[in-house]
Amino acid sequence: MITNAIKVLSIFLFIGTPLFSYSQLNKEVLQTDMEPYKMGGRKNPLSKNISFAEYKTSNVQRKVKTFLTVGTIDPLNQILVIESVPLRRNDKYRNRDAFRFKLETGDGTYLTTECAAFLKVDERFRLLQKQDSSFWGNRNTDFLIASIVPGSEPLSKWSLVASNLNASKDVEQKGKLVCKDDEISFIVMNLLLKENSSQYLLEQKFTSLNMVYAFTYKNEIVGAVSVKEIGRSFWIKKNADKKIRDAIAATAVILTIRRNLYQ
Amino acid sequence: MAIFILSSCKAPKMFMAVPEQFKAEAVKMSIAGLGNGNGKKGIDFGNYNTSRISRGWNMTTSREDRNTNISSEERVLRAFKIDRTSITNNQKDKFEFTINDGKNTAEVFALERKVSEETRITTNNRWLSELSDPKNFQYSFSAVILLHSISQPSTWDLSLYSSFENKADKNRFDMTNTNGINEGGILTSEKDTIIIKSINSQNLVSDKGEARNLPFKMPSGYELTVDDNVIAVIDFWGKVIWMNSKLGEDKKIAIAAASSAILLRRIHNKIALV
Numbered sequence: 001m002i003t004n005a006i007k008v009l010s011i012f013l014f015i016g017t018p019l020f021s022y023s024q025l026n027k028e029v030l031q032t033d034m035e036p037y038k039m040g041g042r043k044n045p046l047s048k049n050i051s052f053a054e055y056k057t058s059n060v061q062r063k064v065k066t067f068l069t070v071g072t073i074d075p076l077n078q079i080l081v082i083e084s085v086p087l088r089r090n091d092k093y094r095n096r097d098a099f100r101f102k103l104e105t106g107d108g109t110y111l112t113t114e115c116a117a118f119l120k121v122d123e124r125f126r127l128l129q130k131q132d133s134s135f136w137g138n139r140n141t142d143f144l145i146a147s148i149v150p151g152s153e154p155l156s157k158w159s160l161v162a163s164n165l166n167a168s169k170d171v172e173q174k175g176k177l178v179c180k181d182d183e184i185s186f187i188v189m190n191l192l193l194k195e196n197s198s199q200y201l202l203e204q205k206f207t208s209l210n211m212v213y214a215f216t217y218k219n220e221i222v223g224a225v226s227v228k229e230i231g232r233s234f235w236i237k238k239n240a241d242k243k244i245r246d247a248i249a250a251t252a253v254i255l256t257i258r259r260n261l262y263q
Numbered sequence: 264m265a266i267f268i269l270s271s272c273k274a275p276k277m278f279m280a281v282p283e284q285f286k287a288e289a290v291k292m293s294i295a296g297l298g299n300g301n302g303k304k305g306i307d308f309g310n311y312n313t314s315r316i317s318r319g320w321n322m323t324t325s326r327e328d329r330n331t332n333i334s335s336e337e338r339v340l341r342a343f344k345i346d347r348t349s350i351t352n353n354q355k356d357k358f359e360f361t362i363n364d365g366k367n368t369a370e371v372f373a374l375e376r377k378v379s380e381e382t383r384i385t386t387n388n389r390w391l392s393e394l395s396d397p398k399n400f401q402y403s404f405s406a407v408i409l410l411h412s413i414s415q416p417s418t419w420d421l422s423l424y425s426s427f428e429n430k431a432d433k434n435r436f437d438m439t440n441t442n443g444i445n446e447g448g449i450l451t452s453e454k455d456t457i458i459i460k461s462i463n464s465q466n467l468v469s470d471k472g473e474a475r476n477l478p479f480k481m482p483s484g485y486e487l488t489v490d491d492n493v494i495a496v497i498d499f500w501g502k503v504i505w506m507n508s509k510l511g512e513d514k515k516i517a518i519a520a521a522s523s524a525i526l527l528r529r530i531h532n533k534i535a536l537v
Contacts, residue, residue, distance in 0.1 A: 089342050125342035135338065167332045188331070190401055190426045190445075195374060202407050206374045209403040209424045211331060228378060229328045230353045260329040 034224065034235035036194045039256065050256060052234045054106025055249045060257065063098040070094045089125040094118070095261035103250050111250050115146035119166055119261035137169040144175070144258065148250045150243075156180070158247045160254070166262035173213075177247055184247060186215045188227055193235050213255050215248050225252035232256065277475065278501030279483045280466040285493045289505045294526065297502055301529050308504055310364050311519045319357035321529055325350055328380065334429040336396050337382055346385040349398070353378050356529050362520045366413055367512060369520040373406035373421075375530045398429045404448075404528060408520045412513045419517045421524060423448035423459060450487065450521050455514065458488050459521075467500060485525060487518060497522050 041050035041057075048060040071093030080087040097117040104110045120141040124134045133139070144165055148158040162175025174187040191214055195206040210233070215223040222244065224235040234252050236245055281289075292309035305313040328351040330337075340347050356375045361368055379400035383393055401424075408419040425446040448459030464483040467475045487495040495518050496505040504522050506515060 086342060086344075123341075125339075135342075137333070137338075167330055170333075192403065192422065192424055195376070195405065202372050203374075205407045205420060206405040207403065207422055208374070208376045208405060209401040209426060211378070211399070211401055227331050228351050228380070230324060230326050230351045230378065262330065262333070 034193060034222070034237050036196055037234045037236070038196070039226070039232040039234055048257070050253065052252075053236065053249070055253075056104045057253055057257075058102045058104060060101040061099060066097050066099065066259065068096070085127070086125065087127050089123075091121055091123045091125075094120045097259040097261060099257065101253065101257070103246075103253060105246055105249075110151045111246055112149045112151065113146060113250050113254065115144065115160075115254050115258070117144040117165070117258055117261060118142075119168060121168065121262070140168040142166050142168045142262070144254075146251075146254055148177075148247055150246065156243070158250075160251060162186075165255070165258065166260055168262045175213075175251075177251060179243075179247065182217075182244070184215055184217045184222075184244065184251075186213045186251065188212070189214050191221070191224055193224060193233075196233075213252075215251070217244055223248040223252070225255055227255075275469040275471060275473075276501060277467045277469055278503060279462070279464050279496070279498040280468050280474070281496055281498075281505055282493070285496070285505070285507075288507050288509060289496075290508045292504045292506065294502045294504065297526060300527055305360065306523060306526070308519075309506075311362055311516070311523075313523055314361040316358055316360045316527055318529075321354070321356040323352055323354040325352045327351075331380060332398065332428070334382065334396065334398050336429075337398075340382070340384065348383050349380060350383050350395075351378060351380050354530050358527060358529075360523070360527070362516065362523055364512075364516050364519070367516045368411045369516050370409040370411070371406055371520050371524050372409075373404065373524050373528075375404045375528050377402045377530050396429070397427070400425075400427045402426065402530070404525070406521070406524045408517055408524075410513060410517055410520075412516070414513060417452050417454075417513065417517075419450060419452045419521070421448070421450050421521045423525065425461075448485070450517065452517065455489070457494070457518070460486050460488065462486055462496075470501075487521075494518070495522065497525060502526075 037053040039052040049057045074090045100114045122139040142164050144162040146160040158179040164173045177184040195208045211227045212224040222237045226232045294308040296306045303316045330349050354377045359372045380398045381395045383395045404423040406421040410417045446461045450457040463480040465477045465480045484499045485497045494507045
């Protein structure tokens, strides 16, 4: 009990020393005119499906390998410990998340989405030495790939690639969606957005600052989805092209239902 | 005797130092009835007075959340295998009031929201129990001001925002708590745009006009500017509003309404109060 408290205190003393470098995520504040929609579902761990705007998910399925962690056991991690304080640690393990779902759109069409996320952790900690880049997660591999196939146009498939979504490194969390000549990119940032789509004119004018994945198409922010679970919302430009709107909605679902692989 | 000594040692009232050039063209208005700004009582300053403040519920909801970034502290906690959870708090508050200057009236509807994320550390020690370390927050204050002016009715939108990101190079002994905080604000109508900037000041002035310097900068108020020219200052220290006397009546009451709304907020946007 006391050793745990000593550990916590020693950590805060350790943090005070100027050993570390830390690069902040790129945060911006912008004013946009996107329409907000509350995301329903996910209020308890058993509810898989979510709904928002004119979209609704169905058939959310996860593969068994999602729940397995594969790692290398380093016996020195257990031996080089004094009063529960580690002198050194090597952490090496892999986590995966693989799932698929159908996204029904308002006009009766649907998109089929398959997704695989992969995290390989390779981190080292040395109590009495200056930390190397692996301590900051620079040797970690953290990416997500997905395909989004519209049911009505199977040849117009969107490919999604994203990196560092588990925030395992001190670099930006971002991704890209590509379909033929169309390209949508997204990044985590703070945006000043409409609070809700209330029927009252006054309440429609309220704005709030949100940490979101902001989607950019042709140099313009056209959509956003909350990063945080609490008060999760989705924003989309009213006049956005349906193809772009559907792709952003499917990606918003991926970013919402993905598991956090970095524990 | 002791009571006499205590009452004679009353601390002088302190004000934020305001530039002389602005002071020469501005009117100083002391605010009466503000208290700590959390009450329902109306406030008065200059020839402006507000109605009773109609407040909604000040609601806070919390839930365990996924990590949005890993702070330096968390990286060490991971190595030490200490139990920690990422918690997100969502705090919301609404209020409304009217303000008038004897001729014109403005209705103010305001919404305040703060989403903050913290790492909660379990120490298993009765003296330390749980520790929490703030990771980031997004604070926003949004208000709609409906101006029922004699010359022309208009609508003004007020937005104030600030965000914080935990950084390793922060100075834990910096009392301003502004390291890593981005702040800004805007007050707009169809015709006008007023930029709002927060002021962290070290220089104060006593009510007798003596200059006093704090050992460090502290959040002291806001300045309202148009094209980089200061047109109004809200002083938290002296509970005073300075306003340029040459402004039009419409702009004056819009600024008075916005200043009142800023002073009547209940949720704070500083780290110490996360």
